[in-house]
Amino acid sequence: KNEVEQSPQNLTAQEGEFITINCSYSVGISALHWLQQHPGGGIVSLFMLSSGKKKHGRLIATINIQEKHSSLHITASHPRDSAVYICAGLETSGSRLTFGEGTQLTVNP
Amino acid sequence: GAVVSQHPSWVICKSGTSVKIECRSLDFQATTMFWYRQFPKQSLMLMATSNEGSKATYEQGVEKDKFLINHASLTLSTLTVTSAHPEDSSFYICSASLRALYEQYFGPGTRLTVT
Numbered sequence: 001k002n003e004v005e006q007s008p009q010n011l012t013a014q015e016g017e018f019i020t021i022n023c024s025y026s027v028g029i030s031a032l033h034w035l036q037q038h039p040g041g042g043i044v045s046l047f048m049l050s051s052g053k054k055k056h057g058r059l060i061a062t063i064n065i066q067e068k069h070s071s072l073h074i075t076a077s078h079p080r081d082s083a084v085y086i087c088a089g090l091e092t093s094g095s096r097l098t099f100g101e102g103t104q105l106t107v108n109p
Numbered sequence: 110g111a112v113v114s115q116h117p118s119w120v121i122c123k124s125g126t127s128v129k130i131e132c133r134s135l136d137f138q139a140t141t142m143f144w145y146r147q148f149p150k151q152s153l154m155l156m157a158t159s160n161e162g163s164k165a166t167y168e169q170g171v172e173k174d175k176f177l178i179n180h181a182s183l184t185l186s187t188l189t190v191t192s193a194h195p196e197d198s199s200f201y202i203c204s205a206s207l208r209a210l211y212e213q214y215f216g217p218g219t220r221l222t223v224t
Contacts, residue, residue, distance in 0.1 A: 033212070033213065035215070040217075041147075041200050041202075041217070041218045041220065042215075042216075042217035042218055043153075043202060043204075043215035043216075043217075043218070044215070045212060045213065045214055045215055048212040048213075086152065086153075088153075095141060095143075095158065095206065095211075095213075096155060096158070097143075097153075097155070097213065099152040099153050100152070101152055102152060
């Protein structure tokens with residue numbers, strides 16, 4: 001069974017802090033999505049990566065294939081970054097995603 | 110990035126009625142669309158995968174006669190909840206991808222409340 005585990009479950013930071021959310025996954029997953037879900041419910045796809053590193057604005061995602069581990073970093077965090085961040089593994093066998101439990105991030109001003 | 114829309118964004122219906130939710134890919138052709146449901150404070154649960162022009166593949170435990178999925182074109186998939194019950198109340202989210210194994214782009218979700 002494919003598994004995706006995220007940590008931490010909850011994270012509170014002060015505005016401006018550097019934030020890291022971690023994701024570990026099992027064999028059978030070929031790529032990872034990082035998703036952001038705001039309180040209204042809508043989901044935004046931040047990154048999909050299968051190797052290396054991607055950067056978009058203040059967001060950076062890295063993946064280590066050998067260790068089956070990925071991280072999402074937020075630099076200079078802002079209260080508007082407060083949301084649930086979800087990593088989801090794309091199964092090698094098809095197109096299904098296995099979702100992590102999510103990390104609730106709260107950035108205080 | 111690619112844009113996926115859903116309509117309606119929220120809907121309230123009475124028990125026993127049917128409700129249709131639309132998912133559209135606005136600026137790309139989606140050969141594969143996915144339907145998820147999400148309960149409060151839980152992760153997304155895949156309900157079915159649909160490929161344009163063919164029957165949807167439902168996940169175990171999802172009633173295909175209750176949750177009718179149609180993917181008649183490369184930009185539109187619909188989910189119809191038939192004979193809705195209060196336990197069908199949930200947040201329904203679709204996603205779309207150019208093809209299998211490609212990045213999925215998510216819609217904003219539809220909140221269904223069955224009274």
